[in-house]
Each structure stands twice: as structure tokens, then as C-alpha cells.
Amino acid sequence: MKEYQSEEEFLKDYDSSIFEKLSLTADIIIFSVSDETQNNYRKLNKKHFSVLLVKRDNYPFKDKWCLPGGFVGIEEDIEDAAKRILYNETNLHDIYLEQLYTFGNPKRDPRMRVISTSYMALIDKNKLNEQITPNASWFHIMTTEDKESIFVTLENGKEEIKFKIGKTLKEKTTDRYKYEILENDKLAFDHPLVIVSGISRLKNKLEYTDIVFNMMPEYFTLGELQQVYEVILGKKLLDPAFRRIIASKVEKTDKMQTGGGHRPSVLFKYKNHDE
Amino acid sequence: MKEYQSEEEFLKDYDSSIFEKLSLTADIIIFSVSDETQNNYRKLNKKHFSVLLVKRDNYPFKDKWCLPGGFVGIEEDIEDAAKRILYNETNLHDIYLEQLYTFGNPKRDPRMRVISTSYMALIDKNKLNEQITPNASWFHIMTTEDKESIFVTLENGKEEIKFKIGKTLKEKTTDRYKYEILENDKLAFDHPLVIVSGISRLKNKLEYTDIVFNMMPEYFTLGELQQVYEVILGKKLLDPAFRRIIASKVEKTDKMQTGGGHRPSVLFKYKNHDE
DNA sequence: TGAATAGTGTCTGTGAGACAATATTAT
DNA sequence: ATAATATTGTCTCACAGACACTATTCA
DSSP: OOOOSSHHHHHHHOOGGGSOOBEEEEEEEEEEEEEEOOSSTTSOOEEEEEEEEEEOOSSSSTTOEEOSEEEOOTTSOHHHHHHHHHHHHHOOOSOEEEEEEEEOOTTSSSSSOEEEEEEEEEOOGGGOOSOOOTTEEEEEEEEEEOSSEEEEEEEOSSOEEEEEEEEEESOTTSOOEEEEEEEESSBOTTHHHHHHHHHHHHHHHHHHSSGGGGGSOSSEEHHHHHHHHHHHHTSOOOHHHHHHHHHTTEEEEEEEEOOSSSOOEEEEEEOOTTO | OOOOSSHHHHHHHOOGGGSOOBEEEEEEEEEEEEEEOOSSTTSOOEEEEEEEEEEOOSSSSTTOEEOSEEEOOTTSOHHHHHHHHHHHHHOOOSOEEEEEEEEOOTTSSSSSOEEEEEEEEEOOGGGOOSOOOTTEEEEEEEEEEOSSEEEEEEEOSSOEEEEEEEEEESOTTSOOEEEEEEEESSBOTTHHHHHHHHHHHHHHHHHHSSGGGGGSOSSEEHHHHHHHHHHHHTSOOOHHHHHHHHHTTEEEEEEEEOOSSSOOEEEEEEOOTTO
């Protein structure tokens, strides 16, 4: 092997083609919570935890649904690629975006070796003024879970996607699981795994951060906020406890929400601690 | 564009060279806690939080220190690559290994575009019977932190590595920071960032999992266990509180540790909840 | 005996879970 | 008036922080 005297000299000679190379994609789970008007004028709108999926119109996995994603450019930062894809899909900038996990099973793409770095994005659906792209659709998320499996149902009113994930504890010292796809016929690639790990990350972060406010409009009632927690966590919360916990994070405004056949509610906003 | 009738047909034709490709490495932060005998026979061994670094003997970054790492093979799973590197470095199998983050700044390697998926490994130093490879060395970790920076000092008795990381809150809703290297002249690549995020992940998981037991021998005293928490968290804990919290996770044995010039202590072991 | 560590008792304040009670609106 | 939601009060229990106290060993 030739002896180099300096880093510059070495780099000039360096032939990067000696290693076999691979491709990288960024895939994004875009979560939101959607409203659904009720027939009873007294009742509140029903909220649903939802995710944006795209129908593939090309091989591989033609006609299957998948997460918005795309190849990372050779000179492009991974997170920039994620932002680019997110903007293409939603026309929104400045969205909450967090790296989740990098999936690298050699067989996850039948074409060639493709690594996927997944991101989670949270949006407030009210900001989506324009129509989303025609091959994209919001799906409601419903999950149930037992000791060794997770069952997920996604549905958009026309179509229902069901899949089943097996989970086994990796080691007894932590809460980490090894997930594997047991049943899935409508989602492309290993995206069921990505979705499950995104849901799990979001549930966790709800409990110990203010992440929920990325999915809320500027003004909201505490009832709405509580509902968002409830649909994501998949369980009912007790009102007084919820209000105690959230109290320090929100600020009462002088606006009220009226119109329902019941006591009107004060509108709150997220408290900005810098002010 | 040609119209394909089936996935098989499409794949046969697929030319994967149309995209510019890149390389992927797996880099591992191997953490451990080391003992240091005291001159005073009464005193306990002093423990240090430590990390394993390797001195580079090749360009780029010749003679700088870096985390153990290497290229991921074209047919190799990323985690398998991490395990392979870990085994080469320590001769140990079945080590706690957790994916941390994927770093993909286009300029992080001067040779070419290299993505790095980082892993954190935890080992019990007592299991390291063989000498580690000659160009590797354990460094004690010391960190201090203020509002906008993290200062890290690594030292192995002969050499001292200092670096400084700037941190800025990414958004007000979560505890996520954007880290950037402000001062660093002895570590290769962006490894200061990897080390800082590894330390941060470990500190967090100490608080809400049993992850610490991956760094402990089978039998240990509660004093030792508490010391491990203390050197990693970088703060003293109160004995009664610590014992209360840890009580449900450990099991008293009938062994005792004697020999110090003080009251001997009962040896405990990690409680296996399956039994 | 004394330095050093091991181990326990207990008070106090905080905060979550549970449930009860009151308040207010549109029809 | 009533259904539905909004909002508050309060009791209890679990648990962490703080500090004081007792126990045991070896040179």
C-alpha cells in the first residue's frame, strides 16, 4: 500500500468505487388528527388519529400503499431530503420532523440494496388548505395489542388496510422489542414496521414532552386537546387529572367557543415560556 | 416509459446504476464503567464512565481517534455489521446493542458521501478477559454542561481529548437539540456528535429502564450499583431513595463482600422476573 | 478505637387516580 | 327541561427528597 504524506495527497488518489455502494431513501410518517362532524348537534366532533399514505403507481409494489418517501440525493443531507418530500406532499414548511430509525434489511427492496431512514412528521390538519396530491390519502389509525402482537387497521372510508406485527422482547433489561411483519398484503416494503415504530415513539413522547402542540391549531379547548391525547394513546383520561397536568403548558385566552348544545368552553393556547 | 405487466418483469429489467449511490458505515459507541483501585485500603474503588476509542492509522483523519466502525457490506444487515465490528474489537458476543441515530451530512467524510448509522453498546468490563486490540484504548468520560454548550473531556492516562458542542433547542415543544461541533481537534469525522448523543441516550435510559445491568457483573453490591448510576449521571444520589427505587429490580443473595476496612456488604443480582 | 461504608427509619411535600359536584349552553 | 360538555373540589395513596440514625468491619 502506498504511503501518503498528507491528507490532501491521499484524497486526491482516493478511488471511491472500490466499495460496492448502496442507495438511501427517506420515508416519512406524517401524523395528524382529523375531525369528523357528528349528526347530533350537541355532540363534539369525533377525532381520529391519522396517517398519510401514497398509492404506488410504479413497480416495485405497484398499487400498494406506502409512506411518502424518495431517494436521498448524492449531495443532499438526509433531513433535507425528508423536508423536500414533506413539502412536495403537503405544501407546508416548518413542520415538526424527527428521525425515527434506519431500516437496513438487505432484502427490504427487491430491486437492489436500499437503506431507509424514517422520519416522523406532525401536522395540524387545519393548515392543509390545498388539496393533497391525488394519489395520497389520509387513513384513520386503529390499533390493538396483546402480549406478542400488534394489530393495526388503517382506513380511509373506501379502503381498509390491516396488518399484524409480532413483537418479542429483545432483552429483559429494557422495553425494546424486535418487530416482525406477520400479516400484510396492502403495504409496500417494510412500512408496517415503520408505522408501528412511529406510533410507539409518538405515544411515548406525548407523555413527557409538549409534542402534541405541533398537531394543534393556535386556539383550542382543553376538551379538544384531551381528545387528541385520547385518540393517540387509545384510552380515556380523567378530566381533572388531565387538566392538572396540562395546566402549566397552556394559557387561558379571553376567547370562548360557543355553538354546541352545551356549556361553551374557554379557548386556550400553548404557553410560550419565552414571553 | 415501458409498461410492465408484472413485478417480476420489471425487476428483471431494472438497472440500479441509474442513481448515484453512496456508502454506509456502522459506528459504535462502546460504553463501560471501569474500576480504579484506591491507595487507601478503607476506600472503595473509584469508578469511571468510559468509552472505547480507536486510533486511526490511515487517511482520512490519520492519527486521530475515532469510534470503532466500518463499512456495511452490500449484502449485510446494518445491525449485523455493528455486531461484527463489536466482536472484532472486544471478542464478545451477545452484547447490549442499540441503534442511536443516522448521520448523513454530505461533508462528514472528505473522501466521498458516507452515511453513518451509529450504535451504542454496553459492556461489563470484567468480561473483557483478553487484551483489547493495540490501537484501541479506554477513555474516561467527563462532561460539564451549561445552557448552550456541552464540554467533554476524554482521557486515558496518556492523552487528553477535549471537545465542545454547541446546543440549541430545535423547537419549544420538545427537549430536542441541534448539536454542532464548536471545538475539536483530536476526534475524526463527526464523532463528537455521536458521542454526545450516545451519552444523552444512556443517561435517559438509566432513569426509566434496567439498562444499567448490562454493564454489571452477575453479583454486585448496591453501593457499586449506585456508583455506576452516579458516574454516568454525573451526580450524587441519596442512599435511601436509591435503594427504594432499585429494590424491586434486584435480589439479595447469601453472598457477602468482605475485605474493605468497613462493614461488608450483601451481594445482589439482577432479578429475573421469569423465575 | 476510628475511618469508611452499609443499611434503615421517618417526616414532608408533591402529584396522580378516583369520584363527586356544580356550571352553562342550544334546542 | 334536558342532553351534553365544561370546570372545580377533595380525599387518598404512592413515592421521591431530605436528613438522622444505627451497624459492622479491619488496621
